[in-house]
Amino acid sequence: MGKGSVVFVTVFTYIFLTSQVSQVKSISGRDYHDDNGDINQGPRNVRIDAYAKGNYTIFSLSHLHPNKDQYRYKTHLMACGSDLRFGNWENAWKESLKRRFKADPYTNVTIEVREQSTGKIIAKNSTVTPAKEPEANVTSLECNKVKCQAIVENECSKYNGYNITVQFTLKPSCDKLKNPLITHAAVVSSQTVRVALRDLDLVPFTNYTVTAKLANNVGAATDPSLTRETFFISKSESPGRVSSLNVTHSTPYSLHVVWSAPDDNPPKGKLSEYKLEWKIQEMSINKENVIVNESVTSFNITGLQQNTTYDIKIVAKNAQISSYGEVFSIKATTKDEGPYSEYFSCKPRIMRTAKRPKGPCYSEDDRGHVFCCSVLHLLHRNACGEMQGAKIPCSDRSSSFRTRVIVTQSTRKIRHERITTVTKTRI
Numbered sequence: 001m002g003k004g005s006v007v008f009v010t011v012f013t014y015i016f017l018t019s020q021v022s023q024v025k026s027i028s029g030r031d032y033h034d035d036n037g038d039i040n041q042g043p044r045n046v047r048i049d050a051y052a053k054g055n056y057t058i059f060s061l062s063h064l065h066p067n068k069d070q071y072r073y074k075t076h077l078m079a080c081g082s083d084l085r086f087g088n089w090e091n092a093w094k095e096s097l098k099r100r101f102k103a104d105p106y107t108n109v110t111i112e113v114r115e116q117s118t119g120k121i122i123a124k125n126s127t128v129t130p131a132k133e134p135e136a137n138v139t140s141l142e143c144n145k146v147k148c149q150a151i152v153e154n155e156c157s158k159y160n161g162y163n164i165t166v167q168f169t170l171k172p173s174c175d176k177l178k179n180p181l182i183t184h185a186a187v188v189s190s191q192t193v194r195v196a197l198r199d200l201d202l203v204p205f206t207n208y209t210v211t212a213k214l215a216n217n218v219g220a221a222t223d224p225s226l227t228r229e230t231f232f233i234s235k236s237e238s239p240g241r242v243s244s245l246n247v248t249h250s251t252p253y254s255l256h257v258v259w260s261a262p263d264d265n266p267p268k269g270k271l272s273e274y275k276l277e278w279k280i281q282e283m284s285i286n287k288e289n290v291i292v293n294e295s296v297t298s299f300n301i302t303g304l305q306q307n308t309t310y311d312i313k314i315v316a317k318n319a320q321i322s323s324y325g326e327v328f329s330i331k332a333t334t335k336d337e338g339p340y341s342e343y344f345s346c347k348p349r350i351m352r353t354a355k356r357p358k359g360p361c362y363s364e365d366d367r368g369h370v371f372c373c374s375v376l377h378l379l380h381r382n383a384c385g386e387m388q389g390a391k392i393p394c395s396d397r398s399s400s401f402r403t404r405v406i407v408t409q410s411t412r413k414i415r416h417e418r419i420t421t422v423t424k425t426r427i
Contacts, residue, residue, distance in 0.1 A: 046113050046123035057109040057127050059099045064092040070116050073101060076108040078128065079159035079216075089114070105160040106131040131161030134214035134221045138166065141212045141228035145235040149194045150186075150212040150228065161216030166193040170200065173207040174266060185215060197234070204237040204268045205318075236269030239316045241326035248298075252306035252335045258298040262316050262325060269318030276301075281309040281331060307336045 046069070049060040061071060070089040076082070092113070103109050110126035136158035140151045150166045165185035182202070186195045202208070213220050213227040221227065243263040249256035255278075261271060276299055277289040290299060294316075304310065310332055315324035 048111060048113065048123050048125035050109075050111070050125045050127040052103075052109075052127045052129045055102055055105065055129060057101050057103055057129060059101075059111045059125070059127075061092065061097040061099070061111075061113065061123075062095070064095050064097065064113070065115075066094050067091055068116055069113055069122070071097075071099075071111055071113045073099075073109060073111040075101075075103050076110070077104065077157055078106045078108055079162065079164065080156035086112075089116075091116075103129050104157055105129055106162065131216060131218050133219050134158060134160050134164070134216050135223070135226070136214050136221075137226045138212045138214060138228045141210065141230045143197075143208075143210050143230050143232040145197065145232065147194055147196050148210055148212070148230075148232075149192060151192055152188060152214060154191050159214070159216060161218050163217045164188040165215050166195075166212050167215040167220050168195055169211045170202065171209045171211075172203055173209070174203075188214070202234045203266065204234055205270070206234045206266060208232055208234055236318045236321050238321055238323050239268050239271060239318050239325035240264045241328040242274075242314055242316055245312070245314055245328045245330050247312075247330070247332040250332065250335050253304050254300055254302045255304060255310065255312070255332050255334060256298065256300045257312060257314075257332075259314055259328070260297065261294075269321060271316060272319040273317050275315050275317070275324060277313045278310050280305070281311050304334050306334050309333045 045063055047060075047062045049062075051058055059073075069092040071092060072086045072089045074086040075084050077084075099111070101109055106129060108126055108128045110124065112121050112124040114121050136155050137153040138150050139153055142149050148168055150168070152166060165187055168184045168186065170182045170184075182200055184195055184200060186193045209229065209231055211227050211229045215221065239262040241262060243260040245257065245259045247255050247257050257276070259274070271294040273291055273293055274296065275289055275291050277287060278301055279285075279287040292299065301310075301312075311329060312332055313327050313329040315327050317324045
């Protein structure tokens with residue numbers, strides 16, 4: 001009985017140990033799947049260690065059956081989305097192997113082991129090579145006032161990573177601007193990549209230098225030959241208001257106004273015109289206006305009413321822009337008519353007659369005396385306050401004037417006072 005007991009125990013222990021050896025554990029601690037999706041529990045614990053170093057992947061295979069197990073590998077360019085086929089099966093000639101495969105950046109390399117006799121996959125592992133800066137080229141770049149467009153090289157194997165974008169960098173010609181540099185990344189979904197400039201905070205009417213190059217999760221391309229460059233002028237905007245607006249001369253029937261160009265720094269566009277508008281204060285009707293080109297900075301408003309306050313407004317406009325800029329407005333009042341402040345000098349000859357001779361150069365003083373002038377010398381102040389003179393023959397005097405003459409013998413000047421107005425013409 002004692003010997004039989006010993007034999008029984010020995011047999012039981014052998015069966016238990018055999019069952020422990022036949023239990024399989026994959027490299028990841030889980031059952032693995034073959035290409036048909038079947039779960040495999042192999043007779044051995046084949047181990048595959050994998051890691052990537054630079055452009056190489058290294059696999060360490062252990063617990064192999066020499067000449068009974070086979071291995072193969074395949075690569076997957078992650079940026080392209082294409083999966084290459086596995087290579088041919090190779091025999092494992094010893095129990096432990098170390099295999100090194102060269103691969104492009106950001107490439108998945110997978111290796112698997114099978115039993116040659118059964119064809120069952122008994123181990124599998126994979127690793128991904130590190131990503132690096134793109135090596136694909138931007139082949140062309142064009143920009144206008146609305147958009148920038150880049151065309152990238154159609155070679156996804158050179159993307160070398162994920163989150164592939166075209167990095168547009170816009171630098172204005174003036175380095176003193178508040179936002180001198182703008183970088184915008186546009187996702188690469190096709191060979192042509194566009195970016196709308198209206199979405200960017202560009203300085204209007206400014207020269208920009210634009211560069212475009214590919215970028216990924218690691219960074220932008222570092223090779224200068226992969227970058228393209230171009231230039232453009234950003235879109236204009238409506239100008240600011242004129243920097244000044246003043247009335248420099250006033251008469252009972254006219255106002256002379258001067259103004260200065262908008263003080264936009266930097267300019268928002270190329271100035272094209274001014275629009276000057278005037279109307280009687282607190283009246284919404286009878287507005288009048290005139291449009292002058294950008295070189296004009298003064299205007300004489302005529303045809304006004306004496307001793308009347310006017311609202312005067314002016315706006316500027318840039319070329320290629322439909323809207324005017326900010327309004328600059330002032331108020332100004334015409335003078336009361338009163339004595340006319342211009343003088344005619346001549347050599348009067350007193351006519352000793354109560355009858356008025358015929359001719360345009362005769363007039364009367366307050367006492368009814370009649371005088372004659374053959375040539376009048378008109379002296380007056382212009383809009384700038386300067387004295388000017390003009391010789392006016394009597395035959396050329398306007399019939400719109402009726403004058404009352406006051407003679408001063410000591411100065412030999414005749415002062416004329418305007419009784420009726422002259423028909424005014426707009427400049």
